[in-house]
Amino acid sequence: MNVTITPSRVQGLARAPPSKSYTHRAILVAGYADQTTVRDALWSADTQATARAVERFGGTVNRRGETLEIEGFHDRPGVPADVIDCGNSGTTMRLVTATAALADGTSVLTGDESLRSRPQGPLLEAITDLGGEATSTRGNGQAPLVVTGPISGGRVSIPGDVSSQYITALLLAGAVTEDGLEIELETELKSAPYVDITLEVLAAFGVDARKTELGFAVDGGQTYSATGGEYAVPGDFSSISYPLAAGAITSEDGVRIDGAHPSAQGDTAIVDIVDRMGAAVDWDRDAGTIDVTAGELEGVEVSVEDTPDLLPTIATLGAVADGETRITNAEHVRYKETDRVSAMADELATLGVETTETQDSLTIHGGDSELTGGTVDGRNDHRVIMALALAGLVAEGETTVVGADHVDVSFPGFFEMLSDLGAAIDRER
Ligand SMILES: O=C(O)C1=C[C@@H](OP(=O)(O)O)[C@@H](O)[C@H](O)C1
Numbered sequence: 001m002n003v004t005i006t007p008s009r010v011q012g013l014a015r016a017p018p019s020k021s022y023t024h025r026a027i028l029v030a031g032y033a034d035q036t037t038v039r040d041a042l043w044s045a046d047t048q049a050t051a052r053a054v055e056r057f058g059g060t061v062n063r064r065g066e067t068l069e070i071e072g073f074h075d076r077p078g079v080p081a082d083v084i085d086c087g088n089s090g091t092t093m094r095l096v097t098a099t100a101a102l103a104d105g106t107s108v109l110t111g112d113e114s115l116r117s118r119p120q121g122p123l124l125e126a127i128t129d130l131g132g133e134a135t136s137t138r139g140n141g142q143a144p145l146v147v148t149g150p151i152s153g154g155r156v157s158i159p160g161d162v163s164s165q166y167i168t169a170l171l172l173a174g175a176v177t178e179d180g181l182e183i184e185l186e187t188e189l190k191s192a193p194y195v196d197i198t199l200e201v202l203a204a205f206g207v208d209a210r211k212t213e214l215g216f217a218v219d220g221g222q223t224y225s226a227t228g229g230e231y232a233v234p235g236d237f238s239s240i241s242y243p244l245a246a247g248a249i250t251s252e253d254g255v256r257i258d259g260a261h262p263s264a265q266g267d268t269a270i271v272d273i274v275d276r277m278g279a280a281v282d283w284d285r286d287a288g289t290i291d292v293t294a295g296e297l298e299g300v301e302v303s304v305e306d307t308p309d310l311l312p313t314i315a316t317l318g319a320v321a322d323g324e325t326r327i328t329n330a331e332h333v334r335y336k337e338t339d340r341v342s343a344m345a346d347e348l349a350t351l352g353v354e355t356t357e358t359q360d361s362l363t364i365h366g367g368d369s370e371l372t373g374g375t376v377d378g379r380n381d382h383r384v385i386m387a388l389a390l391a392g393l394v395a396e397g398e399t400t401v402v403g404a405d406h407v408d409v410s411f412p413g414f415f416e417m418l419s420d421l422g423a424a425i426d427r428e429r
């Protein structure tokens with residue numbers, strides 16, 4: 001699907017979709033538990049991949065709207081009868097690799113072309129160090145992966161600057177090993193708030209895990225069980241960044257986003273970023289609403305060390321803002337569905353925006369007078385697609401985003417939401 005956007009002013013109410021990160025974790029740990037009702041779950045391409053994996057290990061996931069009824073595989077996952085297809089989802093592949101290491105047999109994991117190019121090596125090495133067998137079929141640290149368990153826990157060291165998902169994966173699985181896990185970080189941790197999300201979900205399922213001087217630890221032999229057998233997923237601040245940015249760049253009459261309750265998500269930082277750039281923003285944390293109206297945006301400097309998924313949104317905001325927007329500590333943003341630093345630099349260039357790229361930063365030389373419509377490639381990457389669609393709201397003429405279907409990875413209703421807010425969008429199948 002290609003989507004063509006023409007300059008529009010947005011206004012009205014948008015609802016935050018449920019959090020992808022919380023939903024992945026809730027589905028997988030419900031697999032370790034007996035019976036769980038997960039409310040307000042995100043049902044997107046990525047979270048469905050995690051649900052399929054739970055079923056491959058012997059659990060069942062039944063959906064009624066936004067409610068999932070999950071029957072677990074009872075602590076030990078069974079050996080899958082078929083390959084686990086993780087689709088486009090890095091979270092699924094990392095979290096499920098560690099689950100596979102608990103099974104008494106061999107699991108095979110694969111994914112789409114993008115996922116098969118992302119780094120898995122450090123997690124494979126960690127599982128091997130713990131006594132399992134974990135290999136990449138091509139010997140390049142990338143999927144397809146072959147994982148044989150069971151591991152019983154122990155001590156392991158792992159880099160923290162490639163993906164925090166390795167740590168999350170080990171913590172979730174470590175709780176049901178015999179001996180538990182002590183994880184030592186070899187380098188400083190990037191994307192750290194995602195491990196905080198993990199600790200929050202573990203606690204909600206009655207599992208204790210902790211930060212240590214050297215990294216993280218979780219005791220073995222624990223049982224996952226949500227209070228009252230129920231767990232509710234909060235709204236997704238990475239997804240909220242899009243209606244928030246749309247309001248900040250175009251809305252005279254204001255956009256209200258609801259479902260924006262505080263949680264451990266680092267991406268809540270987007271509220272402050274938009275505020276610092278000069279939009280009028282008001283976040284009522286008790287009500288879970290954010291109100292935003294456009295202002296004269298000015299460039300800012302932002303580190304995305306903790307918040308890699310915000311880079312595409314900030315890049316578009318920077319393209320519209322006057323002056324320079326410098327996005328720093330961004331190297332790990334190159335290991336996502338695509339290299340998002342280069343993708344945003346190249347695609348914004350097509351819209352007439354000048355950028356400067358280094359290995360770990362992206363500087364956008366902005367000003368909305370610079371933005372002219374054109375045909376841009378969404379790179380089969382949901383966040384690049386959504387960020388480029390925002391640029392289309394202000395670029396002169398028409399902006400066509402090629403391959404826009406991939407929004408279904410995290411935000412299946414994205415274009416309906418923009419259109420409901422008044423954006424002029426034409427979808428060609
Ligand atoms: O654990 C998670 O839910 C995620 C962690 C982050 O990845 P990295 O830890 O690989 O940076 C983030 O980019 C991804 O979208 C979701």
Ligand SMILES: C=C(OP(=O)(O)O)C(=O)O
Pocket residue numbers: 020046088089090091092309336337383410
């Ligand atoms: C990088 C992302 O997800 P994942 O790592 O799960 O593919 C994302 O949602 O932006």
